[in-house]
Amino acid sequence: MIRLSLSLLTIIFVLSFNNSSSAQIIFSNLTENPALLSVKNTELEERNYISSQRLVILAADTQKVCIQRPDLGFFDTLYYASSNVPVDIDFSIDLNCVTISAHANAPVSSVALPFAFVTSDGNILSYTIYVDIVKPLVLPFFDDFAYNSKIPDPARWVDKNVFINQTMAVDPPSIGVATFDGLNSNGTPYGGGFNRADYLTSNYIDLSGITANDSVYLSYFLQAKGNTYNHQQRDSIELEFKNDKGEWKSVASYKGISPNNPSDYIPPFQQYNIVVDKSFYHRGFQFRFVNYNYRLGVYSTWHLDYVKMVVNQKPSLNLMDIAFIKPPNKFLKTYSAIPYKQLSGHENEELANTTEIELYNHFLETAEDLVDPRLNIKEITTGTQIYEGALVNLVSQLNPAVGINRFSNAFDAGQIADAIASVPAGQLPLIFRTTYTFDQDQETPLLEENNKAFSDTEVGYTMAYDDGTAELNIAAEANNSTKSQIAVKFHLNEGDSLRAIQFHFPRLFDDVSKQLFNIKIWVGDLNKEEADYTYQLQKPIYADGIFDTLQGFTTYPLTDDLYDSIPKPLYIPAGDYYVGWQQFTVSSAGQFIPVGFDRNYKGGEAITYYKSTGDWKPLSELSTSPLLKGVPMIRAKFQNSLLTSATKDLDKVQSLSFYPNPSNGTIWLDKKLELPVNSTYKIYDAMGNKVQSGRMESQLNISNLQGNLYYIQVMKADGQLFGTSKIMVIR
Numbered sequence: 001m002i003r004l005s006l007s008l009l010t011i012i013f014v015l016s017f018n019n020s021s022s023a024q025i026i027f028s029n030l031t032e033n034p035a036l037l038s039v040k041n042t043e044l045e046e047r048n049y050i051s052s053q054r055l056v057i058l059a060a061d062t063q064k065v066c067i068q069r070p071d072l073g074f075f076d077t078l079y080y081a082s083s084n085v086p087v088d089i090d091f092s093i094d095l096n097c098v099t100i101s102a103h104a105n106a107p108v109s110s111v112a113l114p115f116a117f118v119t120s121d122g123n124i125l126s127y128t129i130y131v132d133i134v135k136p137l138v139l140p141f142f143d144d145f146a147y148n149s150k151i152p153d154p155a156r157w158v159d160k161n162v163f164i165n166q167t168m169a170v171d172p173p174s175i176g177v178a179t180f181d182g183l184n185s186n187g188t189p190y191g192g193g194f195n196r197a198d199y200l201t202s203n204y205i206d207l208s209g210i211t212a213n214d215s216v217y218l219s220y221f222l223q224a225k226g227n228t229y230n231h232q233q234r235d236s237i238e239l240e241f242k243n244d245k246g247e248w249k250s251v252a253s254y255k256g257i258s259p260n261n262p263s264d265y266i267p268p269f270q271q272y273n274i275v276v277d278k279s280f281y282h283r284g285f286q287f288r289f290v291n292y293n294y295r296l297g298v299y300s301t302w303h304l305d306y307v308k309m310v311v312n313q314k315p316s317l318n319l320m321d322i323a324f325i326k327p328p329n330k331f332l333k334t335y336s337a338i339p340y341k342q343l344s345g346h347e348n349e350e351l352a353n354t355t356e357i358e359l360y361n362h363f364l365e366t367a368e369d370l371v372d373p374r375l376n377i378k379e380i381t382t383g384t385q386i387y388e389g390a391l392v393n394l395v396s397q398l399n400p401a402v403g404i405n406r407f408s409n410a411f412d413a414g415q416i417a418d419a420i421a422s423v424p425a426g427q428l429p430l431i432f433r434t435t436y437t438f439d440q441d442q443e444t445p446l447l448e449e450n451n452k453a454f455s456d457t458e459v460g461y462t463m464a465y466d467d468g469t470a471e472l473n474i475a476a477e478a479n480n481s482t483k484s485q486i487a488v489k490f491h492l493n494e495g496d497s498l499r500a501i502q503f504h505f506p507r508l509f510d511d512v513s514k515q516l517f518n519i520k521i522w523v524g525d526l527n528k529e530e531a532d533y534t535y536q537l538q539k540p541i542y543a544d545g546i547f548d549t550l551q552g553f554t555t556y557p558l559t560d561d562l563y564d565s566i567p568k569p570l571y572i573p574a575g576d577y578y579v580g581w582q583q584f585t586v587s588s589a590g591q592f593i594p595v596g597f598d599r600n601y602k603g604g605e606a607i608t609y610y611k612s613t614g615d616w617k618p619l620s621e622l623s624t625s626p627l628l629k630g631v632p633m634i635r636a637k638f639q640n641s642l643l644t645s646a647t648k649d650l651d652k653v654q655s656l657s658f659y660p661n662p663s664n665g666t667i668w669l670d671k672k673l674e675l676p677v678n679s680t681y682k683i684y685d686a687m688g689n690k691v692q693s694g695r696m697e698s699q700l701n702i703s704n705l706q707g708n709l710y711y712i713q714v715m716k717a718d719g720q721l722f723g724t725s726k727i728m729v730i731r
Contacts (some may be wrong), residue, residue, distance in 0.1 A: 053127070057131060057132070058102065058135075062101040064100070070526060072153070081115055103159075107133070112131075115129065122392050136284065137204065140310045140504060142447065144306045145174075145177055147176065147178035149164055155712065158203055162198050163179045165469055170226050173306045173360050173362065180197065180200070180302040181197065181298045182296050183298060195294065197292065197293050198290075203286070206284075208281060210281045212278060219272065221305045222304060224254075225257060225301060228301045232257070233255050235255060235257075235292065237292070238291075244280075251277075257471070264626050289451055293684060319447075320362070321363070325358045329356040332496050334465075335350070340461075342398075342493045347413065347416075349409075353412070356408050357407040357436065358404065358405070358406050358407075361400045366400070370392070370400070371439035375390065375435075392409065428460040429461060433455070433457075435453070444525070462502075465604060465631045468602075470504055470597060470633055484610065486580040486632060489609070491575065495573040497569035498569060499639050500558060501519055502635040503554050504552065507542060508591075512587075513539065518538070518582040519580075521534075523575075524575055524576060526616050533570050553633070555712075589641040596632070599620050600630070602629075605629050605630065607631065656673065656723040657669070658725055661728060665701070666699055671698075675698070676716045692704070702729060707729050712726065
């Protein structure tokens with residue numbers, strides 16, 4: 001049985017309050033703006049790890065920061081830990097709170113205020129408040145999230161726990177949406193229990209100059225669920241305004257999907273218009289959207305787009321805009337990434353022969369001509385121009401009808417094959433960027449950001465189908481008699497050595513980190529009795545050290561059966577091969593290891609196979625459910641120069657033990673082992689690139705390494721290999 005579920009990636013905070021009617025209360029060390037959290041929705045079980053706090057404040061404004069650590073006890077002393085007196089702000093300390101006031105004439109600037117506090121058990125901890133003095137925005141305000149970032153634009157928004165993306169919504173009004181789910185900004189589920197999850201808060205907006213005769217309108221588009229799954233009616237989103245006392249007031253709320261709808265129902269985007277009450281016309285106005293759900297992962301999603309606040313204009317009647325709503329298709333026909341060796345000499349087979357364009361015409365009538373719509377393909381690593389030409393030529397496409405327009409035009413890939421082949425391969429991976437652009441003379445200037453869309457295709461060492469974003473996840477099951485398997489089909493034009501397999505493991509609320517699975521590779525025929533390679537009893541390792549590991553991949557190098565630390569590539573001849581996994585751990589709770597599932601890949605269900613007790617079957621034969629249309633996020637890594645030395649005299653090579661493992665800083669060699677005199681070490685990443693080396697000591701500082709899997713080799717003074725190990729670095 002296949003289990004299809006869903007996910008993405010977080011940390012949990014403890015907030016405590018000291019209320020004041022005259023000052024805005026800030027709670028320490030939230031990566032999101034802590035002023036957003038009201039008293040009624042704070043949960044005492046959340047944990048706040050204090051080291052620093054960034055505070056946004058207006059000139060002539062006052063805010064209060066209160067610090068409390070239940071695990072450390074009450075503070076005996078909180079004091080300013082510097083002799084430097086700040087110029088543009090004043091502050092005072094009252095027990096565990098700091099009240100900060102910016103001068104009325106304070107310029108836009110940033111000030112660091114270092115503090116220290118002593119706990120009841122004598123610990124002295126440092127705590128820095130970084131104060132950003134800002135200027136409030138003025139209307140009009142607009143954001144359609146049509147920019148290349150995973151987080152909201154900090155010039156327009158003060159927090160970052162929603163996920164900016166171009167793939168999780170269905171038919172948005174503009175390319176790019178803000179997705180609200182059950183994961184915080186670090187990609188970890190907030191935790192079970194229905195409550196507040198993601199929120200998005202505007203920067204300060206100055207409405208003090210708006211007269212009583214003027215009207216301010218806020219409009220926005222919302223969609224429940226989109227390309228994700230498991231949306232309930234209780235999963236709501238709320239709009240709140242902040243008054244001149246710093247209090248948040250609810251002004252609108254929207255329920256989730258009714259249970260009367262079928263499970264595959266996806267509601268369209270709906271536009272809403274709100275008149276801002278005149279009681280909110282003040283200098284420090286803010287608005288925010290707050291999502292309520294069970295906080296378990298990428299479930300119960302809402303997608304926000306096209307947020308606009310204007311004066312004396314009903315936004316729904318003034319959408320003079322044409323927008324791209326989808327990135328360009330990749331310039332490869334089948335893959336999202338391909339090894340250089342598989343493309344070189346095979347450009348005509350691998351390059352896409354169509355351009356796919358999706359536009360939304362927001363005018364109230366058929367728009368006038370699109371001006372100079374262009375298609376540009378450029379290799380951005382070397383700066384090599386590949387192609388520049390017209391994107392559309394047909395009159396009907398130059399004058400799009402009201403609403404959504406979809407075009408698919410033939411493209412002669414042969415005209416760019418020679419240009420691609422001429423790009424020097426010495427700087428792999430190469431990144432080919434496909435860009436669509438157009439102008440439109442009648443558009444509102446504020447709305448021009450969505451007139452450009454691009455997508456990147458990697459040509460280097462990786463073979464992949466997915467676009468890097470998991471809308472759902474897929475899992476194989478296991479019981480006492482059967483351990484299910486899932487495999488994905490790939491094809492090589494030229495024989496090559498497979499070095500590693502990559503998986504995207506989305507985080508869910510259920511902990512499966514101790515479960516085991518087997519990695520399997522089949523060459524040529526999937527129905528053979530045994531896989532050609534099996535890497536047994538592996539654990540899922542979550543690649544969530546930096547932001548884009550929100551949708552990151554974990555690399556499992558192919559290694560020697562006897563000496564697990566030594567890479568051992570698998571040669572695969574030209575033809576088909578299959579990469580997959582087998583669930584090993586039996587779970588009485590019915591929770592198994594999830595792998596990301598990209599719903600945007602067309603036809604993936606025909607190249608994804610499942611086996612339980614019978615024969616292998618493609619997903620397309622197992623179910624007609626639209627939820628099974630897509631591809632698991634598994635990637636194959638090839639590289640000609642991966643380190644393969646140190647394979648001689650394996651019987652003399654020792655398996656070394658370092659601790660702690662995993663580590664985030666310093667590691668120690670097992671004391672039972674005596675190092676050779678004048679020994680040295682080298683550390684390699686999973687693809688064989690040397691990342692650190694030096695004289696071998698009993699301890700090594702690896703704090704500069706990013707979170708990933710690494711191989712350590714220790715050499716004797718004569719250069720002979722003494723021992724190997726592998727270490728997992730976490731961040």
